Amino acid sequence: MSVRVLIPTPLRGYTDKRDTLVLEGRTVHEVLEKLFSHYSGLKRHLLTDDGKLRSFVNIYLNDEDIRFLQKERTPVKENDVLSIIPSIAGGRT
């Protein structure tokens, strides 16, 4: 299945400034693995040392938080959109 992965502005430093990637996989886990194999810096940022998603990282499949689906085991469909939603605090420069 090819899935569109949306990279938010604060993380584009890890993806050669790319904002959208099209990656293959059958589950959220497989798509993320594909993403990390291309961009290892992102892996360190998003996963703990034992390979779990960090608690301040939210991954959405289409408009649903994967925590309320089957987490990383959630199956993906062709043309699904996977978004990484970062915490942002800003209001000034």
Added chain:
Amino acid sequence: MPEVGLEGQQKLRASSMLLIGAGGLGSPAALYLAAAGVGRIGIVDFDLVELSNLQRQIIHFTQDVGRSKLESAVERIRAVNPHVDVAPFETQLSSENALDIIRDFDVIIDGTDNFPTRYLVNDACVLLGKPNVYGSIFRFEGQASVFYAKKGPCYRCLYPEPPPPGLVPSCAEGGVLGVLPGIVGTIQATEAVKIVLGIGETLIGRLLLFDALTMQFRELKLRKNPECPICGEHPTIHQLIDYEAFCGVGVRQAEMGDSTVPQISAGELKARMDRGEDVFILDVREPHEYGLVNMHGYLIPLGDLPRRVNELDSSRDIVVHCHIGSRSASAVKFLREMGFTKAVNLAGGIDRWAAEIDPALVRY
């Protein structure tokens, strides 16, 4: 407007709204809420107006530079609508004063710029049962929602924990498109008015994402987390906590540079350079800052460091600097994790270098 009518206008007149911050988000929100006829508007802020604020903080004018933001905002609100009862709080919102300040208002509008205050506002609103109209911005992207634990999720349901300092780009590195807080702040004002009027569908349970570059809005579903430590089924937080500790850093300390990474003073660096020692200067600011003033360092903006780290030699002494020492502290932390054990942070950045060592350099 038939949806508002006399009854709606009276509701607004009887309502009270509290703006946390009179900055980028608070400015447009305050002006519209005053114009809408909100009866009582509270503002919490303790900053002074700076020239660099004016690009987006439209409640303040050029003549206000150097003045307290609170004073300037109060004056503007009264000019827009003299019937508004303005309640100024010239203080930093803290665990000690938050409940007392927030208690008297119907709707809270979070326009802050840092994680400790965001969690503080959230927790105080949950404990007091108030709706928290959330807005946040970064570069060209904005987020908005309404966190109202009585009816839906809270901020902690979405983000149980803040990111550790250093893993999120600082505001200095990020910057913000000046118009963006105008859009997000007016969305917040819209939601606040809807809550008071009891009309329409608010952003409770939805996170609105806005991208100014592609001019697209997206929407994500937010769900109440049954395990949320403050609004879940078995809450473990029953009172306000120390939010700076919770977020792993003092806000002021973050701005001045993280003292936990090894650092070198400007004087020490000068002495080492004068002795002709081999010191590699790494500048992690943005190219436009480098163009303005530099120390002839090697430029790799912090955001590019992860993918360009192989351009550096780990056997050399590396002194990393930015503007005032915060971004470079993150860079040193990162470099040390990557095996650059001789990387140190220039305390106070190029700003202190210019102040103490080289007065010919431009300060910004």
